[in-house]
Amino acid sequence: xxNPVPPPVGATASPIADLSYRTYNGPLRTRAVRWWVVALxxxxxxxxxxxxxxxxxxxxxxxxxxxxxFYLEENVSTLxxxxxxxxxxxxxxxxxxxxxxxxxxMGICMLLGAGSIxxxxxxxxxxxxxxxxxTRTDYLLGKWVGLMLTIFAVAVIPSLILYMIMVAAYxxxxxxxxxxxxxxxxxxxxxVPSVVLSxxxxxISAWSRSSFTAGALFASLYIVTGIIANIxxxxxxxxxxxxxxxxxxxxxxxxxxxxxQRAFNVTLRHRVFGYSSEMPVGAPPLxxxxxxxxxxxxxxxxxxRAKIHAVEVVRG
Amino acid sequence: xxxxxxxxxxxxxxxxxxxxSCSVGKGITALLGPNGAGKSTLLKLVTGQIRTTTGNVRxxxxxxxxxxxxxxxxxxVPELESAYEEQTGRQFVTFMAALAGIPGPERNSRVAAxxxxxxxxxxxxxxMGGYSKGMRQRVKVAQAIVHDPEVLILDEPLNGLDPVGRRxxxxxxxxxxxxxxxxxxxxxxxxxxxxxxxxxxxxxKGRLLAQGDIYTIRALIDKHPHKVQLExxxxxxxxxxxxxxxxxxxxxxxxxxxxxxxxxxPHPDRFYADLPGIAEHNDLEITAFxxxxxxxxxxxxxxxxx
Amino acid sequence: MIDLLLFRTALRDxxxxxxxxWVGAFTLLVPVLAFVICRYLHPESRTWxxxxxxxxxxxxxxxVILAVLFATGxxxxxxxxxxxxxxxxxxxxRWRILLARFLAASLMATSAAWIAIIxxxxxxxxxxxxxxxxxxxxxxxxxxxxxxxSGIFLFLAALTxxxxxxxxxxxxxxxxxxxxxxxxPGNFKLMSLMSYVHILAPHNLDSTSAQxxxxxxxxxxxxxxxxxxxxxxxxxxxxxxxxxxxxxxLAVFSVREYVPREEAG
Numbered sequence: 106x107x108n109p110v111p112p113p114v115g116a117t118a119s120p121i122a123d124l125s126y127r128t129y130n131g132p133l134r135t136r137a138v139r140w141w142v143v144a145l146x147x148x149x150x151x152x153x154x155x156x157x158x159x160x161x162x163x164x165x166x167x168x169x170x171x172x173x174x175f176y177l178e179e180n181v182s183t184l185x186x187x188x189x190x191x192x193x194x195x196x197x198x199x200x201x202x203x204x205x206x207x208x209x210x211m212g213i214c215m216l217l218g219a220g221s222i223x224x225x226x227x228x229x230x231x232x233x234x235x236x237x238x239x240t241r242t243d244y245l246l247g248k249w250v251g252l253m254l255t256i257f258a259v260a261v262i263p264s265l266i267l268y269m270i271m272v273a274a275y276x277x278x279x280x281x282x283x284x285x286x287x288x289x290x291x292x293x294x295x296x297v298p299s300v301v302l303s304x305x306x307x308x309i310s311a312w313s314r315s316s317f318t319a320g321a322l323f324a325s326l327y328i329v330t331g332i333i334a335n336i337x338x339x340x341x342x343x344x345x346x347x348x349x350x351x352x353x354x355x356x357x358x359x360x361x362x363x364x365x366q367r368a369f370n371v372t373l374r375h376r377v378f379g380y381s382s383e384m385p386v387g388a389p390p391l392x393x394x395x396x397x398x399x400x401x402x403x404x405x406x407x408x409x410r411a412k413i414h415a416v417e418v419v420r421g
Numbered sequence: 422x423x424x425x426x427x428x429x430x431x432x433x434x435x436x437x438x439x440x441x442s443c444s445v446g447k448g449i450t451a452l453l454g455p456n457g458a459g460k461s462t463l464l465k466l467v468t469g470q471i472r473t474t475t476g477n478v479r480x481x482x483x484x485x486x487x488x489x490x491x492x493x494x495x496x497x498v499p500e501l502e503s504a505y506e507e508q509t510g511r512q513f514v515t516f517m518a519a520l521a522g523i524p525g526p527e528r529n530s531r532v533a534a535x536x537x538x539x540x541x542x543x544x545x546x547x548x549m550g551g552y553s554k555g556m557r558q559r560v561k562v563a564q565a566i567v568h569d570p571e572v573l574i575l576d577e578p579l580n581g582l583d584p585v586g587r588r589x590x591x592x593x594x595x596x597x598x599x600x601x602x603x604x605x606x607x608x609x610x611x612x613x614x615x616x617x618x619x620x621x622x623x624x625x626k627g628r629l630l631a632q633g634d635i636y637t638i639r640a641l642i643d644k645h646p647h648k649v650q651l652e653x654x655x656x657x658x659x660x661x662x663x664x665x666x667x668x669x670x671x672x673x674x675x676x677x678x679x680x681x682x683x684x685x686x687p688h689p690d691r692f693y694a695d696l697p698g699i700a701e702h703n704d705l706e707i708t709a710f711x712x713x714x715x716x717x718x719x720x721x722x723x724x725x726x727x
Numbered sequence: 728m729i730d731l732l733l734f735r736t737a738l739r740d741x742x743x744x745x746x747x748x749w750v751g752a753f754t755l756l757v758p759v760l761a762f763v764i765c766r767y768l769h770p771e772s773r774t775w776x777x778x779x780x781x782x783x784x785x786x787x788x789x790x791v792i793l794a795v796l797f798a799t800g801x802x803x804x805x806x807x808x809x810x811x812x813x814x815x816x817x818x819x820x821r822w823r824i825l826l827a828r829f830l831a832a833s834l835m836a837t838s839a840a841w842i843a844i845i846x847x848x849x850x851x852x853x854x855x856x857x858x859x860x861x862x863x864x865x866x867x868x869x870x871x872x873x874x875x876x877s878g879i880f881l882f883l884a885a886l887t888x889x890x891x892x893x894x895x896x897x898x899x900x901x902x903x904x905x906x907x908x909x910x911x912p913g914n915f916k917l918m919s920l921m922s923y924v925h926i927l928a929p930h931n932l933d934s935t936s937a938q939x940x941x942x943x944x945x946x947x948x949x950x951x952x953x954x955x956x957x958x959x960x961x962x963x964x965x966x967x968x969x970x971x972x973x974x975x976x977l978a979v980f981s982v983r984e985y986v987p988r989e990e991a992g
Contacts, residue, residue: 156892156895160895161919196913202879203903204903204906204907205903205907208899208902208903209753209899210897212895212898213895215891216891216892216895219891220890220891291864312817315807315808315890316807316890316891316893317799317800317803317804317807317890317891320890320891320894320895321749321796321800321894324751324792324898325749325752325792328788328792328902329752329753332756332760332784332788333756336759336760336763337763339760339763339764339767339769340763340766341767343765369933374798404809410754422910468816468982469815469816470812470815470816470985470986471984471986472984487815487820487821487981487982489819489820490817490818491818492816492819493818493819495816497812499812499813500811501809503808503809503810503812505808505810506812507743509742516732516736517817518811519731519732520732520733520814520817520818520819521817521818522729522818525728624972627750647733667946717807
């Protein structure tokens with residue numbers, strides 16, 4: 106007869122396997138910042154995505170275009186005897202707040218974030234994650250921060266490169282004198298969309314069955330909230346200007362636009378469904394936009410956390 | 422009915438199937454191999470979901486890739502547990518039956534019969550989103566047999582099934598095989614398919630290691646002598662006698678069971694022929710007799726680990 | 728018979744409750760917006776409101792986004808939920824499966840856009856003045872535009888065989904390419920499908936507002952397009968896009984392998 110196989114070292118004598126990993130609540134003895142492991146994996150995954158690199162390259166186009174425009178304004182227009190308006194902040198604002206950059210950041214967020222939790226749930230990887238000594242918060246924080254840092258990098262690195270070029274080209278023409286806080290302005294304008302978009306995408310992904318659904322829902326919310334805010338602003342035409350501005354910017358693209366305007370101290374005149382002259386210009390106070398952004402982020406992350414459980418999903 | 426001629430399939434730099442040539446006829450054939458052996462790739466080639474990188478695959482003498490003429494006569498149970506979550510089991514099988522070309526008047530009765538066969542009728546009108554793994558497996562089998570195909574390909578069909586479910590599906594396959602159909606069933610759990618067939622295709626790391634009758638294959642493996650276990654009241658005397666036989670290379674008395682003698686022989690046929698005479702001549706009463714490695718798992722181990 | 732079954736099943740997939748909510752939201756946005764403008768503002772005329780919103784919101788937004796969502800979803804949802812294997816191993820030609828799903832997607836996008844534009848016309852000019860705003864012409868052009876956009880997006884989905892890539896590329900094409908390209912100097916507008924749609928269903932939109940000012944603006948203005956798109960050219964281009972994109976999609980779908988990546992090996 107065959108000899109019984111001795112149990113491996115550390116195994117219990119019970120013939121029933123240890124299933125306590127399913128509800129692990131013992132001591133957590135991994136590295137101090139456990140969520141960073143998950144975040145790092147998310148960032149590495151982004152680096153392997155071809156779509157991420159393509160969209161990042163398209164983002165850079167926006168900077169090239171606006172830098173070129175600035176150069177033409179400052180050199181060609183002077184040669185043509187047209188008045189010169191030196192505003193070193195403008196190319197940064199235009200590039201970061203332009204449609205090209207906004208849509209590409211949205212696209213990157215969808216490509217990398219839509220399947221982040223939805224995909225884990227679909228293939229039951231979430232169960233495996235949570236069987237490790239990390240908490241639901243660690244997992245969620247890792248997913249969110251990984252996506253956020255990736256988007257932040259795409260938003261801020263081209264700006265920093267442009268900043269260095271501007272320093273090289275215009276440091277003798279008063280660049281530093283008029284741009285004391287430009288680096289901070291750039292960071293604020295890049296950080297807010299990164300935080301808001303990544304939180305929203307993470308929340309939607311946690312509640313979606315598939316990455317396609319999550320991506321479609323994210324894009325729809327992004328676009329529709331902007332339209333609804335504009336409709337409401339039009340409906341409140343008789344109200345005071347600052348109220349209309351708050352309503353107009355109480356949307357996902359609105360928050361990003363308002364914070365960029367405030368960060369760079371630039372005033373924009375928008376056309377709203379064909380109306381330009383009647384609508385008030387500018388952006389609401391920074392505190393208002395930051396409050397709306399905070400509420401959106403908190404709701405998204407809380408919703409995601411409520412949905413993250415180590416439950417086996419049967420569908421394949 | 423199914424022929425592979427030097428078929429290879431690469432995914433980038435990974436060779437999933439390497440120069441496989443074999444043919445499968447009527448009856449049940451078990452496609453065996455550990456995880457990553459290339460079983461699913463072979464089945465995807467046969468069901469025309471993917472093409473070979475080199476070589477040929479023919480099913481019913483036709484190239485299977487995207488070929489409706491093949492699919493008309495082929496049923497496939499994929500490994501995936503995916504399903505149309507919003508549809509009921511009956512709707513799903515009816516849809517598949519319609520796509521298989523079963524005309525309207527006949528369709529409902531064929532669907533009902535298929536669902537009955539896999540014993541899912543009671544849950545057939547529930548949405549598949551709420552099905553367990555076992556129920557999904559049953560519905561997957563129902564959609565594959567609803568059009569009574571000549572060739573039935575099943576990729577790990579017994580996964581997630583309880584013992585009753587395994588028996589039910591096994592019986593369906595045996596019934597189909599008896600009707601002259603060609604059935605290929607893949608599995609990495611050997612005892613699951615052992616009671617279904619003796620006919621195997623053994624894959625390992627993308628290569629075909631063996632094909633044909635399990636006992637024939639076993640007999641051809643000279644490198645590993647056959648083990649035979651005998652139970653006898655006079656175990657020591659039996660061991661002494663057997664040790665003198667030319668066809669026996671080793672004899673061992675089991676420590677735990679003093680009445681059990683285990684021998685190894687490279688020539689099992691000669692040993693089995695000589696044994697009755699020796700027992701009678703030495704007045705040894707052999708109460709039990711079996712060969713622990715004359716089965717699928719032993720062949721699998723010999724071929725895979727050699 | 729099988730074609731009808733495939734079409735019906737695809738349509739049933741598309742009209743699930745969750746999806747209908749979003750389709751309804753997109754569709755109702757337009758009449759609601761028109762109501763707000765007519766009620767609270769003092770528009771130049773109600774015809775102007777109709778033309779403005781029909782051009783920007785119905786043709787430029789509702790139809791495009793629904794074409795993106797439905798056309799890419801028609802294939803990628805089957806791929807993502809991995810049910811495509813059941814369809815591809817049945818005795819039905821692959822092109823018939825995809826064609827049925829394409830038609831269902833286009834029908835959904837068109838229906839939603841029709842509801843949006845009829846709602847817009849009702850709110851702005853009322854049922855007795857439909858003739859003033861060329862509603863009939865818009866209703867005719869909408870399905871043509873939906874077919875053209877859906878064809879392009881379906882081709883993206885068939886070509887990539889992935890879930891998110893066609894969705895992202897479709898959105899970028901529909902909202903970024905189509906808004907930026909017509910503003911570039913020269914004849915770049917010829918590369919925008921919406922330019923042809925606007926020729927067949929003109930709504931007198933002012934598209935120069937987003938051009939840069941100053942020297943760059945001067946340069947762009949000095950090299951603006953001199954080519955005028957005629958009706959014949961617009962019809963020819965749109966029909967060609969429909970035929971070519973659909974044929975290419977069906978051809979790619981017929982020969983491409985669609986196996987979930989993680990299964991490979």
